[in-house]
Amino acid sequence: MASRFTELTVDCHDPERLSAFWCEVLDFKVIDRRAGQVEIGSWEPTVEDIRAGQMPPTVVFIQVPEDKTAKNRLHLDVSPIDRSTEDEVSRLLGLGATRTDVGQGPDRNWVVLADPEGNEFCVVRTLAP
Structure with a gap:
């Protein structure tokens, strides 16, 4: 039997705020x-x-005392299921995400954002019909 991927853990200052986001x-x-x-x-x-x-x-x-200091080596990709990628980016910005540059360049088919504590994530292709 193999192991199972059961949790992804994110260090942060405010678990309540980040989990709500x-x-x-x-x-x-x-x-x-x-x-x-x-x-x-x-x-x-x-x-x-x-x-x-x-x-x-x-x-x-999980609450930790130290700040995030570098680009994430591991990050989440999210795909909107009921709207365009652009509309989802707008929704996420309204929730508190920010646009960020990790060197991705201007001509990509994904958008890099950061959550309220600066953890990068990507909004990729839409899965909407």
């Missing part, structure tokens, strides 16, 4: 909350479900 971006909900930690997901994971097959990972925001 990402819940809006991904249409996730808070599934666990502890001191200095918030977990969000699209489902309530159980050990049995995880063992049975690959399930969508959750995202865990």
Whole structure:
């Protein structure tokens, strides 16, 4: 048996604020909350479900004291499902994302944004019909 990808962990200053932002971006909900930690997901994971097959990972925001100091080596890509990429970028900017430049150049088919704590992520092709 192999391991399962169960969580993606994000270090941050304010887990409540960042989890609220990402819940809006991904249409996730808070599934666990502890001191200095918030977990969000699209489902309530159980050990049995995880063992049975690959399930969508959750995202865990953990409070840390240090600041982000460099470009992320790992980042999320999101694809809008019910609107154009441009319309989704506008929605995310309204939620608190900012445009950022990580050296991607002007002629790309994705848009690089940063969440409220500066973590880069990309908005890629739309999946809307």
